[in-house]
Amino acid sequence: MGLPLRNTERSYGLVSQVFHWLVVVLVIIQYIWAWRIDEIDGLRARLELVTQHKTFGMTILSLAVLRLLWRLFNRPPPLPARLPRWEQMAAHGSHWLLYGLILAIPLSGWAYSSAAGFGDYWWGPVDFPSIVAKSEALEDLFGEVHEWLTTALAVVAIGHALAALRHHIWLKNDVLKRMLPLWRRD
Numbered sequence: 001m002g003l004p005l006r007n008t009e010r011s012y013g014l015v016s017q018v019f020h021w022l023v024v025v026l027v028i029i030q031y032i033w034a035w036r037i038d039e040i041d042g043l044r045a046r047l048e049l050v051t052q053h054k055t056f057g058m059t060i061l062s063l064a065v066l067r068l069l070w071r072l073f074n075r076p077p078p079l080p081a082r083l084p085r086w087e088q089m090a091a092h093g094s095h096w097l098l099y100g101l102i103l104a105i106p107l108s109g110w111a112y113s114s115a116a117g118f119g120d121y122w123w124g125p126v127d128f129p130s131i132v133a134k135s136e137a138l139e140d141l142f143g144e145v146h147e148w149l150t151t152a153l154a155v156v157a158i159g160h161a162l163a164a165l166r167h168h169i170w171l172k173n174d175v176l177k178r179m180l181p182l183w184r185r186d
């Protein structure tokens with residue numbers, strides 16, 4: 001049986017899975033780019049990397065908004081019923097935290113570079129408007145917020161990935177498999 005577009009009672013559908021794994025890849029690229037920006041010599045090369053970081057970041061923001069809309073009209077498959085209540089709550093809580101972070105991080109980055117007085121070029125031709133006034137105080141503030149939130153995302157996402165592996169390896173249920181496109185569900 002092929003992968004349906006919408007979520008079913010047993011599995012995430014194609015749309016949710018594409019959103020999930022595309023954002024995972026882009027988020028990993030963002031950390032690698034941030035590290036490369038730190039390491040690289042030369043103003044031009046650095047500016048190019050920062051522009052790419054902004055482009056990928058604004059793409060994540062757009063995907064996060066579309067993904068949340070899709071999520072509101074598409075219930076995810078329920079967690080295994082025998083899972084203790086606290087684990088169900090921890091899973092749901094961390095999922096909403098992850099949604100919050102993939103929205104708040106690009107927004108803080110956008111505010112950060114608006115305050116610094118730079119445009120936010122998206123794939124070159126699209127120029128996003130500034131969302132906060134140019135100000136050194138705001139630039140410092142949103143720079144700090146951006147950094148803190150990215151640290152929080154790293155911690156929560158690693159915990160989330162370990163929890164998924166725990167379900168697969170120790171609890172031997174379908175929680176990881178149902179987010180994988182090649183798993184046969186019939």
Ligand code: HEM
Binds near residue numbers: 113
């Ligand atoms: C989910 C999306 C994003 C992730 C995971 C992310 C991650 C990071 C990380 C880890 C850093 C290095 C931490 C620091 O030293 O401040 C950073 C720096 C930065 N980010 Fe992002 N970011 C994202 C989106 C954005 C967006 C949308 C913008 C702007 C439109 C942006 C603008 C910046 C800027 C200007 C820096 C400082 C670069 C420098 O060192 O000069 N980020 N980001």
Ligand code: HEM
Binds near residue numbers: 027095160175177178
């Ligand atoms: C940037 C990193 C990540 C983010 C932002 C993220 C975000 C999310 C979100 C928001 C959900 C909830 C979907 C919903 O039901 O509405 C989810 C589910 C899931 N994620 Fe991730 N994720 C990340 C990385 C990973 C990784 C690395 C793995 C695998 C090891 C993974 C495995 C899963 C699985 C198996 C589910 C389904 C859980 C369930 O059935 O309830 N995620 N993820």
